[in-house]
Amino acid sequence: MTTVATSFIHNLNFLHVLYIVAFALFIYGMTGLTGPRTAVRGNRIAAVGMAIAIVATLLLPGEREWLLIVIGIVIGTLVGVPAARKVRMTAMPQMVALFNGVGGGAVFLIAWAEFRRTGGYAHLATYVVVFSLFAAIVGSISFWGSNIAFGKLQELIPGRPITLGKSQQLVNLLLLAGAVLLAGLVAGGSHSEAEFIGMLVLAAILGNAVVLPIGGADMPVVISMLNAFTGLSAAATGVALNNPALIVAGMIVGASGTILTNLMAVAMNRSIPAIVAGGFGGTGVVEGASGAGAYATTVRSVSAADVAIQLAYARLVIVVPGYGMAVAQAQHAVAELAKALQKRGVEVRYAVHPVAGRMPGHMNVLLAEADVPYDQLKDMDDINPEFSRADVALVIGANDVTNPAAKTNPASPIYGMPILDVENAHQVVVIKRSMNPGFAGIENELYFRPNTAMLFGDAKGAVSDITGELSDI
């Protein structure tokens, strides 16, 4: 009787049913992410789907390398669990970049192993070869590109654009053409491993060449794009290996990455090719704190005590967080200030621009970490009409996303980018370290407006000072 049971377990149709259950759970789990209350459950449902997919694969007839599988899984667990437990919320962009890269790495390694195992794709259907090669190229681009993105975010490599200038696009195009040409030779039946490795290397250089020229503020676009790449390469692996679970999961990730890439590009009013082609105005950024002196005559500088008084007697305060808040780890200080204000009956809202920070949703995660209730976090479209009834808009480490030049000055590089209508608030208080222009290297008109006051200092220190002053009022 046991033979009946085992043959049933190893029956391919049964295993396919398990795959169907698995990807149904992925999709169902993702629908949970539409709201914060169902999201935790959704994520766990997707994890159950993953467990089922893994079990189904291990039951495939012919699996025998148990020791190697255990070694791989143990190593992965030993690396992944502590990383996930310890990573700070401010470091989430790095973490996601690294995870994108690791996925892309797995994809190109699998394609390489498949190439070697079959004697250079001998006796395989053409479509299998084509999808495997596609996966290898895109996986390699994603692996190297993501590692560079990680290095930039972790500040192991300079965050400013590193570029070849005008020839960059041509070089990228040649690298891509070279990789595709070698892939064509391999697909044509050359069985040459040198050509396969050459293709991987060109794709690797391309991955570096695409991400190195990208500046910090464009990171949300790049991370999303690499996320899409890894997903699509996983889906291609699924086609090559005839595995429906891989195809569906890969396409979900590909769709997600594509949607996010688009959202980010739209929120910056820039085309994806323009961003990939290299950062704008990156070389024009003035370094050093000397800027503060040059404009001191036209901007109004205030003390923490002044700001505390303004906030204490406000009805509605809108906090506008930016990357500066993340850098200064100021999210807890900001939440403290908000709590102190709410105790006094002041209404507090947070205005989150889609590209604030270094990845989609970055600010929201930081504020959630600091226990800010979800319903106080507002999207740009929801909060913009509210600024006109706000007594104070408190800008903490955000710059370009508040620049009115995006609406008024057609000559500005950020003209047309949707921004937060901060200048409509009765009073604007900007917490900033100095008068340095932001990433785009553009002066922010907001700072010179009569209703704007500047509080110079580190975001965390300045916010804590305000909270301190508030308790004395």
Add this chain to the structure above:
Amino acid sequence: MLITNLTILVLAGFVGYAVISKIPNTLHTPLMSGTNAIHGIVLLGGLIVIALSGNGVFNKVLLVIAIAFGTINIVGGFLVTDRMLEMFKRKPQRPKDGEEE
């Protein structure tokens, strides 16, 4: 086989697009780490290829690394997403005393 796979690919792309479009901006970081976990499914690719014949020592090394990478994605991705989403779920509700949810 190719046509079946392409059918699945295209349909999954549209389903993915429809589902992900509904996810609010606020949850986009957990969405990204969640999709990190899901593309860890490449682990299956490693498990499948390592079971096939013709793998030499070097291939086995490549595949063990791929399996480790996939596991990092799955384990790390789901855990970190869970951690993040728990932060969104918990509601302190201190500011408005007495009013629950």
